[in-house]
Amino acid sequence: MTPPAGFAAAELSIDRGIPAAGAPTAGLAAVLADAAQLVRPKIAIMVLATVAAAWWLTAGPPADAGSFVALLVGTALVAASSSIANQILERRTDRMMPRTARRPVAAGRLGVATAALLATATLGAGVVVTMRAAGWQPAAAAAATWLLYVVAYTPLKRTTPLNTAVGAVAGALPVAIGWLAADGPALLAAGDASGALAAAALGTILYLWQFPHFMAIAWLYREQYAAAGLAMLTVVDPTGLRAAGQSLAAAIAMVPVSLVLAVPSGSTRLFLVAAVCSGAYVAAAIRFAVLRDRPGARLLLFTSLGSLLGLLVAAMTLGAAS
Amino acid sequence: MARASFNWPWLVAAVLVVVTGLQLCSGALVTTYDAAMAVPDWPATYGHNMFLFPLREWLGGPFDLMLEHGHRLWGTVVGMLTLALAAVCWRSPTKPAVRSLAIAAVALVVIQGLVGGFRVLLDSQTVAKVHACAGPLFFAVVVAIAALARRGESVAPASPLAVRSSAGLVVAAYLQLVAGAQLRHLDAAVDPRTFHVLVGLHLLGAVAVMYLGATAVVATRTGAERAARLWSRSILFLVGCQIVLGGGAWVAKYGVPSALLPESWRLSQPVVARSGAGAAIVTGHAVLGMLLLGAAVALAIAAGAFVRRPTAAVAPGGVGKGAFA
Numbered sequence: 013m014t015p016p017a018g019f020a021a022a023e024l025s026i027d028r029g030i031p032a033a034g035a036p037t038a039g040l041a042a043v044l045a046d047a048a049q050l051v052r053p054k055i056a057i058m059v060l061a062t063v064a065a066a067w068w069l070t071a072g073p074p075a076d077a078g079s080f081v082a083l084l085v086g087t088a089l090v091a092a093s094s095s096i097a098n099q100i101l102e103r104r105t106d107r108m109m110p111r112t113a114r115r116p117v118a119a120g121r122l123g124v125a126t127a128a129l130l131a132t133a134t135l136g137a138g139v140v141v142t143m144r145a146a147g148w149q150p151a152a153a154a155a156a157t158w159l160l161y162v163v164a165y166t167p168l169k170r171t172t173p174l175n176t177a178v179g180a181v182a183g184a185l186p187v188a189i190g191w192l193a194a195d196g197p198a199l200l201a202a203g204d205a206s207g208a209l210a211a212a213a214l215g216t217i218l219y220l221w222q223f224p225h226f227m228a229i230a231w232l233y234r235e236q237y238a239a240a241g242l243a244m245l246t247v248v249d250p251t252g253l254r255a256a257g258q259s260l261a262a263a264i265a266m267v268p269v270s271l272v273l274a275v276p277s278g279s280t281r282l283f284l285v286a287a288v289c290s291g292a293y294v295a296a297a298i299r300f301a302v303l304r305d306r307p308g309a310r311l312l313l314f315t316s317l318g319s320l321l322g323l324l325v326a327a328m329t330l331g332a333a334s
Numbered sequence: 335m336a337r338a339s340f341n342w343p344w345l346v347a348a349v350l351v352v353v354t355g356l357q358l359c360s361g362a363l364v365t366t367y368d369a370a371m372a373v374p375d376w377p378a379t380y381g382h383n384m385f386l387f388p389l390r391e392w393l394g395g396p397f398d399l400m401l402e403h404g405h406r407l408w409g410t411v412v413g414m415l416t417l418a419l420a421a422v423c424w425r426s427p428t429k430p431a432v433r434s435l436a437i438a439a440v441a442l443v444v445i446q447g448l449v450g451g452f453r454v455l456l457d458s459q460t461v462a463k464v465h466a467c468a469g470p471l472f473f474a475v476v477v478a479i480a481a482l483a484r485r486g487e488s489v490a491p492a493s494p495l496a497v498r499s500s501a502g503l504v505v506a507a508y509l510q511l512v513a514g515a516q517l518r519h520l521d522a523a524v525d526p527r528t529f530h531v532l533v534g535l536h537l538l539g540a541v542a543v544m545y546l547g548a549t550a551v552v553a554t555r556t557g558a559e560r561a562a563r564l565w566s567r568s569i570l571f572l573v574g575c576q577i578v579l580g581g582g583a584w585v586a587k588y589g590v591p592s593a594l595l596p597e598s599w600r601l602s603q604p605v606v607a608r609s610g611a612g613a614a615i616v617t618g619h620a621v622l623g624m625l626l627l628g629a630a631v632a633l634a635i636a637a638g639a640f641v642r643r644p645t646a647a648v649a650p651g652g653v654g655k656g657a658f659a
Contacts (some may be wrong), residue, residue, distance in 0.1 A: 026627055205456075235392045256658055259435030264475060265441035268449060268468035275460045280516055280528055283463060284535075295505065301431065301658045 017208030028194035046116040049126075050099065051092035058320075059091050059186050060084050065324045066190025066214055069276070070199065072333040082145035083193050087186065089138030094130040097162045100124055105170070109236040130291045146193035153192055157185040173205040173245040176258075180222040187215040206276030207333055213272040217323065220269065223262035224297045225316035228309040259312065263297035266290050273327050274311075282330040287317040300309070342429045345435075346419045347480035350412070354473050355625070357412050360405045361469055362620040365518055366613050369398030369527040370462060376451040378402055381640050384410075391539065409447060416443040419479065428483060431640060431658045432457055435479045442472040459519045466515035470508065470624040480636040488554040492558035492637040499549040500562075500634040503569070507627040514623055542627070549572045550633060558637060565633035579619040586612035 022170045063084065063283060067074060074080035099106065099117045106118035116122035135158060143151035161182040168175035191211035227245065234246040245255045270290040276282035296315035300308040362368055373379050379387040384406060394401050416439050423436040446468045452463040513536040521527070549568040586609075634640070640658060 069424065211453075253430040253658060257430050260431075261434045261438040264435075264438040264471070267471055268442065268445050268464055269650040271467055272449070272461075274460060275456075275464065278458070278460045278521070280532070283460065283516065284512065287467065287509065291505065291508065295501075298501075298640075302436075304658070318639065321476075 016245060046121060048115075050096055050122070050130075051113050055095065056088050056091040060088060061324055062186040062214075062218060063087050063190040063193075065328050066187040066211050067194040068328045068332045069210035069214060069273075070194035070196045070333060074194075079145045082141055085159065086138045086140075086142030086145055087154060087189060088150070089134045089141060090158055091129045091138075092136060093135035094158045094161045097126055097158075098166050100127050100131065101166050102169075103161065105240040105242060108240040109233070111233055111236055116171075118264075129209070142189075150189045150193040153185060153188045157182050157189070160185065166203050169242050169244070170184045171243055173243050173248045173254075174244065174296065175243070176226055179226075180219045183222050184215045184218040187211055187218060196325045210273060210276045210327070210331065210333075213269055213275075214327065216268055216269045217273070218263045218320075220266040221293075221316065221320055222295065224259035224300070224312055225320075227259045228300065228312040228316065231255055231304070231309040232306060232313070254305040256297075257306055259297045260294075262295045263290075266295060270323060272330055273323065275331065275333040279330045284327050285326040285330070286323060289322040293319040339426070341483060343419070343426050344483035345430055346415065346422050346453050347476060349485055350415045350419055350476050351473075351480050351628070353408075353412055353415055354476050354627075356382060356576065357381070357405070358407050358469055358473060358624050359617070359621050360401065360460070361466070362426040362617045363613070364398075364401050365462070365620070366617045367398050367401060368438035369401040370453060370537040371457060371618060372396065372402040373406070374454065376406075376454040380603050392496045406450075406520070407449055409450065412441050413447060416440055416476075419476075423483075425481075428554045429658070432479055432482050435475050439472065439475045442475060446472055459524075461520055462519045466518065467512050470511045470627050471533065473619060473624055474504070474627050474631045477631045478635060480633045482640065485635065492562055493553050496550060496553035496558055496562065496566075496637045497634075497639045499546050500566070500630065501639050502639045503543065503550060504627065504634050506539060506542045507623070507630045511623050511627060512538065513539055514620065518620060540580065542590040544573055544577075548636075551614060552635060554633075561636040562633060562638075563648075565629055565636055570621060570627050571624065572629060576619065576622050576626060579615055579622055583619040606654055 067080070067083075096117075097116050097143055102112075103115075103118045103124070106112035106115050112118060117124065117127050133235050135155075139155055142154050161179065165175055165179035165182055168178055182313040188211070194207065196207050196211060230246040231252055234244065234250065234252075237244045237245045238250075245258065249255065255262065267287070270286040271283060273286050274280075280289040292315055296312045300312040302308075375381065377384055380391075382388070387403060392400060419438045420440045423433050446465065449461060449465045449468060452458075453465050473573075513532060516532045517529075517536060547566070547570045551570050554562040554566045
């Protein structure tokens with residue numbers, strides 16, 4: 013459910029304010045801190061924003077707010093489950109990286125069996141809530157995203173740098189949840205292709221968007237990834253040339269796709285915003301490609317977040333279906 | 335002594351620059367003559383396989399059909415050459431940037447082909463705008479490949495001002511094309527305020543391009559490579575031509591602003607963009623904008639915008655080896 017490559021910027025701040033492993037922390041605050049590390053709420057929020065944007069572009073603001081909120085709750089539960097499952101599977105490598113060593117499962121504060129129970133319960137609840145809110149198709153898409161992330165992407169991180177290309181699919185699939193939940197197939201069958209076009213553009217944007225975003229993170233933490241034995245591109249190629257190349261190619265390809273977002277509504281303002289957001293992303297990718305240093309990677313990371321946020325907000329406000 | 339292998343990536347990229355330039359011209363003509371819907375189906379042409387459409391009907395048919403079908407056929411040439419370029423770059427010991435850009439070019443040409451098709455299927459002006467913006471982007475990428483593939487390893491970056499102004503010029507020139515595309519594919523029912531904003535943005539962009547072009551000329555006067563000096567001066571010349579053509583395009587499309595003329599001088603029919611001279615001016619303005627973008631990319635590369643500066647090479651956190659371009 014959770015986009016593996018995408019949205020990981022939220023992880024950058026995850027260490028802040030979290031006590032070190034084994035440090036004495038008291039009561040509720042410690043439980044909440046562990047829960048936050050376990051389910052990574054910032055990532056979940058980004059996933060929900062994607063689902064909401066796909067819905068908005070397909071059918072406009074939801075008529076039934078209750079079902080819409082239930083869909084988001086279900087999706088959030090599946091996202092939380094995927095995060096927990098990921099932390100179970102990666103607990104050994106997580107221990108080797110300072111960035112992740114303090115996660116509850118890796119640090120041993122939460123047993124594997126308990127975590128597995130939590131992952132199963134949240135997955136089951138998430139799929140059921142999604143199904144009741146929006147039908148079996150969005151629920152199936154959510155389950156497929158979970159599988160792709162947990163069963164395919166997570167193990168691939170240890171074996172091949174192609175893991176990003178696989179993980180990015182999982183990162184883009186929440187768009188399908190939103191589109192299916194907003195009755196996208198029925199609209200398409202009735203001859204209204206605008207929602208499908210916008211959703212396809214949004215999904216492609218999210219797929220491409222993750223390459224520069226994740227390569228920036230992989231560059232910032234390349235030593236930790238190498239120490240943990242993860243086959244990230246920045247580990248396989250320590251010069252960063254391949255990571256920079258993938259970032260640049262994906263950012264450039266994202267430009268015309270982001271402009272397509274404006275097609276269904278015909279909004280000139282959305283068109284211009286999309287051009288500026290995607291253009292800024294290309295500029296940051298070029299800078300990273302040339303410098304391949306920490307400031308360049310950080311700039312690319314923050315530009316990625318800003319450009320995606322700008323695109324999502326603009327798409328929902330200026331390009332929503334009427 | 336081992337003989338240096340021939341620079342195939344450069345040759346193929348250079349040919350592709352020319353071929354793409356012609357495709358941009360034909361695309362601009364299609365827009366000027368509003369010929370995009372002259373062939374209402376896609377990927378077929380009036381039910382025929384695109385490549386088997388009778389020559390007599392193509393060349394002997396209406397002018398707009400000839401333009402649109404020719405644009406499609408030439409587009410396939412661009413696509414095939416782009417694939418060839420990617421293959422050559424993949425097999426040749428070339429720079430990482432060239433390979434990455436070649437991959438981007440393949441992605442762009444596929445997207446551009448699909449967008450062109452959907453422009454017809456949906457008969458949408460907004461899709462036409464996307465098509466008009468993706469074309470110059472593809473051209474810029476191909477120019478970058480050609481320039482990077484040709485450039486020697488010994489290029490030293492020019493002054494920071496030259497690098498910044500040339501990089502800024504690329505951004506400004508592209509945004510100008512985006513704004514220009516909005517004006518070229520204007521919806522007939524456009525809100526006048528939106529039209530005024532777009533015109534204002536386009537004029538503001540023109541000022542930015544002029545300023546950055548002039549700055550690049552000054553910044554590359556000393557310490558830059560000869561190619562950078564030549565490109566910056568050429569750009570300034572092109573900008574001058576573009577301003578004249580821009581004024582001409584306005585007159586051809588909308589007439590001389592009425593308030594500036596006595597009543598007897600006012601044109602009764604200001605929209606003359608599809609007359610021979612009008613079409614040349616309007617199309618020329620669009621094409622020159624794209625050429626300006628290509629020239630700005632070439633200038634940025636010649637000025638060393640893609641080269642790690644010596645001070646940055648030892649910056650903390652930097653790897654300090656393996657130039658990208």
